[in-house]
Every structure is written in structure tokens, then in C-alpha cells.
Amino acid sequence: MATALSVLQQHLLNDFQRDLPLTPTPYREMADALGVDEEAVLSHLQSLQTGGVISRVGPVFAPNRLGASTLAAVAVPPERLEEVAALVNTYAEVNHNYEREHRYNLWFVLTARDEARLSEVLAQIEAATGLPVLSLPLLEEFHIDLGFPLRWED
Amino acid sequence: MLDDTDRRLILATQAGLPLTPRPYHALAEQLGLSPQDVMVRLRTLLDRGVIRRIGVVPNHYRIGYTANGMTVWDVPDERVDELGEQVGRMPSVSHCYHRPRHLPDWPYNLFAMVHGRTRADVEQEADRIAAVLGSAVRARSVLYSTRILKKTGLRLQS
Numbered sequence: 430m431a432t433a434l435s436v437l438q439q440h441l442l443n444d445f446q447r448d449l450p451l452t453p454t455p456y457r458e459m460a461d462a463l464g465v466d467e468e469a470v471l472s473h474l475q476s477l478q479t480g481g482v483i484s485r486v487g488p489v490f491a492p493n494r495l496g497a498s499t500l501a502a503v504a505v506p507p508e509r510l511e512e513v514a515a516l517v518n519t520y521a522e523v524n525h526n527y528e529r530e531h532r533y534n535l536w537f538v539l540t541a542r543d544e545a546r547l548s549e550v551l552a553q554i555e556a557a558t559g560l561p562v563l564s565l566p567l568l569e570e571f572h573i574d575l576g577f578p579l580r581w582e583d
Numbered sequence: 584m585l586d587d588t589d590r591r592l593i594l595a596t597q598a599g600l601p602l603t604p605r606p607y608h609a610l611a612e613q614l615g616l617s618p619q620d621v622m623v624r625l626r627t628l629l630d631r632g633v634i635r636r637i638g639v640v641p642n643h644y645r646i647g648y649t650a651n652g653m654t655v656w657d658v659p660d661e662r663v664d665e666l667g668e669q670v671g672r673m674p675s676v677s678h679c680y681h682r683p684r685h686l687p688d689w690p691y692n693l694f695a696m697v698h699g700r701t702r703a704d705v706e707q708e709a710d711r712i713a714a715v716l717g718s719a720v721r722a723r724s725v726l727y728s729t730r731i732l733k734k735t736g737l738r739l740q741s
Contacts (some may be wrong), residue, residue: 434646441644445634451622453605467604474639475602482645484600488625488634495585495593495633501687514732526733529653529726531735533689536653536726537719537733563685569664571671571679575637575700579646579676 434482437465438473439581443485446576449486492567497547498540499566502533503558510534513558522550534562587635592624598735600637636688647697650727652705654712655691657684657722663693669715670695675708692724702727 434442440463450458455468456474477483492498505513510528517523517537526537541547555562585593586693588694590616592631600606607625611618628634643651648688658666670693695712699705 442639442641442664446638446641449637449639450598451607451620451626451637453608453618456602456605471602471604474656478599480643480645484640484642486602486639486736487596487599488593488628488637489640490593490597491632491635499686504688517643518733523733524735526731527651527728528637528732529728529729531726535724536728537731563689563710567669567680569681571664571667571681572676576638576641578679579641581701 434581436465437469438477438482439579441470441473441477442578445486468476471548476579478567492540492570496539496540496542497544499547499549499551499564501537501539501554502563503535503554503560505535505558509558513560517554518559520550520554522546584689588614588620589624589628589633592616592621594651596625602645629723643698644731650699650702650705652697652699652702652709653673653726653728654695654697654705656693656695656712656716656720657690658693658716658719659721660692662719666712666719667693671714673708673712673715676712691724710713 445459449455452458456470460467460470463470474483474486478485503513514526514528514535517526517535522539522541523537524540526535528534529536538549539550542548551562551564595614597612601609603609607621608618611621615619625634625637629637663737665679667679670676675697676695677698680694681692682694684690686690697705697708705725713720713723
């Protein structure tokens with residue numbers, strides 16, 4: 430499951446989760462900080478991204494600053510989970526969808542252009558599945574998500 | 584408010600920056616802007632909090648953080664801000680939110696995401712959170728994710 434990473438790759442993942450330089454050559458600055466050449470940084474980032482070890486290098490957007498969003502939960506009968514998950518995933522507004530161990534076993538984040546579209550998608554999912562959807566929008570965020578320090582297994 | 588150029592910039596960057604030596608120049612060319620404008624706009628979006636951070640986004644599952652626990656707590660509403668601030672500062676908590684209850688089905692109003700290498704790690708962190716919350720806790724649960732069914736960084740549709 431876990432992918433074996435070189436020390437350089439570990440630094441690339443851990444040390445640059447924020448503050449990618451907003452200068453013309455940010456990857457060269459990363460390379461300078463790590464004492465390697467820019468070509469190595471770019472080729473490692475490319476292979477880490479292709480292999481799914483990093484999802485991207487880029488901006489992480491704050492919740493609720495682009496349109497309207499909510500965390501939604503559905504208690505899906507286990508035999509219908511695949512069907513309901515597939516339906517939910519067809520919406521471009523769904524950016525995360527997780528199966529969790531609980532009576533409420535399907536949890537997804539919806540981000541729509543506005544409240545009207547958010548309500549419309551929730552209503553469509555309820556109508557199409559016949560299942561009630563709990564909508565639990567963010568009221569307050571207590572922690573600024575700046576990445577967290579990664580620990581590596583020995 | 585975001586202007587149309589900001590929105591085009593967000594659409595062009597939300598799936599990731601180009602992995603080329605001059606990524607902001609590449610974006611500028613794609614969007615018909617100057618490289619300076621791209622960098623200044625990204626800086627402004629950061630300063631305004633629209634962008635939380637710009638950097639490498641690890642896939643925690645793939646580097647061994649396979650236990651992902653959404654710890655949820657029922658605490659008195661009048662104390663949720665004070666308690667949420669304390670829990671949000673804990674290093675093992677990646678996100679901490681106040682969300683509405685949905686009675687009677689869903690009594691929990693404080694959410695704290697904990698990533699660990701094992702469920703035992705997550706349980707230990709949940710106990711630390713419980714210790715911080717103390718007698719305010721009326722009910723608690725941990726919901727482990729068993730599968731990622733969809734995950735994209737996308738926030739805006741074109």
C-alpha cells in the first residue's frame with residue numbers, strides 16, 4: 430500500500446506543502462533548497478504525480494470561498510452502496526466522496542456555484558435515490574489547513 | 584469578489600500547476616495574461632484566504648496514512664468555539680469544524696479529522712482529543728473511511 434520513497438522524495442512531499450515560491454522559477458528554488466538540480470525536482474514531482482503519491486502541485490482552496498458548499502451524509506443500504514455512490518459521483522459538484530464505517534456510510538463534499546444549485550443537487554440526489562441526505566454545512570473552521578508534518582516509517 | 588480573470592486562473596490551476604521550469608509563464612501564455620499578473624493575482628488570492636496554500640499536495644493514503652478517522656463530538660453549542668480552537672491546534676488534527684447537528688439522527692456538532700498509519704494511532708489521538716474536551720463531551724464517535732470513491736481538487740466548474 431505505502432510507496433517506498435527516497436529521502437529526496439520525502440523532502441519534496443513534506444517540505445513544500447505550502448509557500449511554493451511565487452517567482453518565475455519556483456522549482457529551481459526548491460532544488461536550491463534541497464541542494465539538487467531543477468531537472469531532478471521536476472522529474473521526481475512528475476513521477477510522484479503520475480504514480481498518485483501526490484495529487485498535484487498547486488493551490489488548495491479554502492472551503493466556502495468559491496460558491497456554496499456542504500458536507501453531505503447518506504445512510505445507504507449496503508447492497509445499494511455502489512449504485513448510489515456512482516450516481517453521486519456523476520455530479521461535477523462532488524469533489525470528495527468517501528465510504529465510512531457507520532450507519533451513515535456515504536460522505537461527500539459538494540461545492541456548487543451558489544446556494545440554489547447546491548439545494549438543487551441535494552434534492553436531485555434525494556429524488557433519484559429515495560434516500561434522505563443530511564446536509565452539514567461548515568459553520569466555523571478552527572484550524573487553517575497548512576498541511577501537516579509527515580512521519581516516515583523506519 | 585473574484586473577477587472573471589481570477590475565475591479563469593482558478594479553473595486553470597485547480598488541477599495543478601504545470602511541472603515545467605516556468606509554470607506561471609506557461610499559465611500566463613495559456614490565459615493571455617502577463618506572468619507578473621498571474622503571480623500577483625495568486626498572491627492576492629492567498630492574502631484574501633481564497634487560496635489556503637500553494638504547494639505539494641500529498642496523497643496521504645499512498646504514503647502509509649491509511650487510517651483516516653473523522654472523529655465527531657457532541658459538545659454544548661456555547662462552548663464549541665472555545666473547544667474547537669483547542670482541538671484545531673492539535674498537531675494530529677488536519678481539519679476541525681463546527682457543523683450543525685441533525686437531530687435525532689446526528690447529534691454531533693464538532694468534527695476533527697485525524698490521519699494515522701493505523702487505527703490504533705487514530706484511537707490514541709481521539710483519546711487525546713477527549714482529554715482536551717473533558718466533561719464537555721456528551722457523545723463521541725469515530726467514522727473510519729473504508730474507501731475513497733472520488734477525490735479531486737476541483738472546486739469550480741467552467
